[in-house]
Amino acid sequence: MVATELRYGIIGCAGMGTNHADAVAETDGATLVACADIDEENAQSFAAEYGTSWHTDPLEMVREDDLDAVSICTPNGTHAEIVTDLAAEGVDILCEKPLEVTLERVNQIERVIEREGITFGCIFQRRTFGGPQLARELIADGRLGEIVLANVAVKWHRESSYYDDVSWHGTTDLDGGILHTQALHGIDLLQWTTGGIDRVAGKTGTLHHDIEVPDTAVASVELSEGGYGQITATTATYPQEPMTLQIHGTKGSLEWRQDDLVTFETIDGDDTETPESFHMGADILGQVRDFVAAIHEGREPMVPFADARNAHDIVFAIEAASDRGEWVDVASIHDDGR
Numbered sequence: 001m002v003a004t005e006l007r008y009g010i011i012g013c014a015g016m017g018t019n020h021a022d023a024v025a026e027t028d029g030a031t032l033v034a035c036a037d038i039d040e041e042n043a044q045s046f047a048a049e050y051g052t053s054w055h056t057d058p059l060e061m062v063r064e065d066d067l068d069a070v071s072i073c074t075p076n077g078t079h080a081e082i083v084t085d086l087a088a089e090g091v092d093i094l095c096e097k098p099l100e101v102t103l104e105r106v107n108q109i110e111r112v113i114e115r116e117g118i119t120f121g122c123i124f125q126r127r128t129f130g131g132p133q134l135a136r137e138l139i140a141d142g143r144l145g146e147i148v149l150a151n152v153a154v155k156w157h158r159e160s161s162y163y164d165d166v167s168w169h170g171t172t173d174l175d176g177g178i179l180h181t182q183a184l185h186g187i188d189l190l191q192w193t194t195g196g197i198d199r200v201a202g203k204t205g206t207l208h209h210d211i212e213v214p215d216t217a218v219a220s221v222e223l224s225e226g227g228y229g230q231i232t233a234t235t236a237t238y239p240q241e242p243m244t245l246q247i248h249g250t251k252g253s254l255e256w257r258q259d260d261l262v263t264f265e266t267i268d269g270d271d272t273e274t275p276e277s278f279h280m281g282a283d284i285l286g287q288v289r290d291f292v293a294a295i296h297e298g299r300e301p302m303v304p305f306a307d308a309r310n311a312h313d314i315v316f317a318i319e320a321a322s323d324r325g326e327w328v329d330v331a332s333i334h335d336d337g338r
Contacts, residue, residue, distance in 0.1 A: 006030040006292060007066060011058045011082060012073035013037035013046035016096050016123075016284075020071040021050050023288035030292045034065040059085045067091055069119075069295060071288070076181060077174035080105035083120075087112045092119040094291045094301070098184050099308060101176030103316050103333065106309060113305050121291045121301030122308030126185045126243075127192060128286040131256030134264070135193040135247055138254065139225075143266060145251030147227040150194050152186040153244045154178075158235035163211050170211030177213030179204065179315040183233035186243050188311035190231065193247065196224035196310065201327045202318040208236035219318045231318070309334070 008030045010017045014037070024032045036055040037043040047054035055061035062070070069092040072082055080100050083093055099122055100106045113120045126132060138144050168174035175181055191197045202219030209215045216234040223229055242258035252266030287302055294301040313334045321328040 006068040006295060007034075008032050008292075009034040009036065009052075009058075009061055009065065009067045009070040010046070010073060011036045011061070011070055012075075012096075013042040014039075015073065017046065017071070017073040019284045020073055020094075020288060021046070023285040024071075024292075025050075026285060027289045027292050029296050030069065030288075034061045034067060036061040058082055059089070062086055062089050062091055069094070069292070072096060075168040075174040076176055077101045077105070077168075077171075080108045083109050084112050087116040087118050087120075090116065090118065092291075092295050094121045094123065094288065096123045097188075097308070098176065098180045098315075099305070099312055101173070101180050106312055106316075110305060110309070119291075119295050119301065120305050121287065121294070122303050122305065123284065123287055124185065124188050124192075124303045124308065124311070125283045125287050126189055127303065128282045129256075129259075131254075131261050132189050132193055132245065134261070135245065135254050135256065138252070139193060139195065139247065139249075143252060143268075144247065144249030144254065145267075147194055147223060147225060147247060147249045149227060149246075149248045150190060150223060150229040151244075151246045152183075152190040152229075152231055153241070153246075154183045154186045154233040155237050155241045156182055156235050157238045157240040158209070158215075160209065162235075163209055170209065170213055172212045175211075175213055177204070177211075178215050178217050178233050178235060179318060182235055183217065183231065184311055184315065186233065186245065187231060187314055188308075189245050190221075190229060191310055191314060193245070194223050194225060194227075194229070197221045197229070197314050197330055198224045199327050199329050200314060200317045200321050202231070202321045204319060204322045207234070217318060217322075219321070221314075 034053045035046045036058045043054040072095045163170040199222040204214035204217040207216045219231040221229040245256045247254045255263040290302040317328045317330045317333045
């Protein structure tokens with residue numbers, strides 16, 4: 001058990017960094033004391049708003065401010081290096097998704113966590129929403145019968161300015177493309193609610209934007225517990241639609257669109273309502289609270305590394321399937337290089 005108030009830092013002061021900072025401010029057992037960003041102006045502005053010290057080097061921040069835990073909210077392809085540096089200092093880490101943009105770097109993070117024995121969590125905040133929680137519960141209880149089809153769709157719109165105005169957006173090394181940056185939450189929900197994905201066949205491509213990475217992907221999947229599914233994702237269509245999860249079984253079906261349960265019906269006339277969101281608070285707040293509690297209680301956080309990498313392995317399998325033009329076993333990706 002950790003008895004003292006955690007000294008907490010935020011790495012990456014733009015975008016999601018402010019969400020994490022706001023969550024820490026509402027979390028018992030942790031105090032936000034420091035921030036770091038390679039852009040000095042961003043760091044100074046953040047520090048002024050939240051009343052923290054500021055740094056341009058995460059390692060310097062950890063050492064000078066004697067931190068216990070951090071949130072990593074930097075571009076996707078920077079996570080492995082930061083985790084490697086800070087884990088060696090014994091700092092517990094909550095990392096924004098994706099873990100990283102290559103299999104090699106994801107494996108690097110895994111080795112570091114195992115070697116240093118730190119508490120590590122990954123942000124998949126949509127697991128805290130009522131619709132996905134209901135779907136997972138219904139499937140586990142068999143109330144939808146045998147799952148026949150399960151689909152997730154991420155059909156979003158991104159103007160060219162989205163990629164042009166932020167230097168790392170749309171790049172191979174730091175972004176990774178549609179499956180890593182936009183669709184990963186949906187892929188995680190599909191595998192998390194249904195019990196996993198065994199095999200995939202898919203295609204990725206850059207169909208609209210002038211970027212280095214795919215802006216569109218489609219995949220067929222074989223579910224671990226039986227049945228088939230599809231993943232469709234893009235940033236090239238208009239208008240943008242809410243992320244949608246559809247699950248169809250022999251006894252019932254469910255459709256969830258981001259914030260709303262659109263359809264829920266079973267052959268037995270089940271009238272179960274959407275449950276309350278995660279008991280420690282929904283969204284980023286729920287995961288930050290859980291992460292801090294996990295450190296104090298000496299347990300794993302809501303989404304530990306081993307659980308988080310399931311969705312990443314599916315992404316890497318889809319990329320491999322697109323390159324090879326064949327079905328790919330997700331387990332073969334997980335075992336690659338280990």
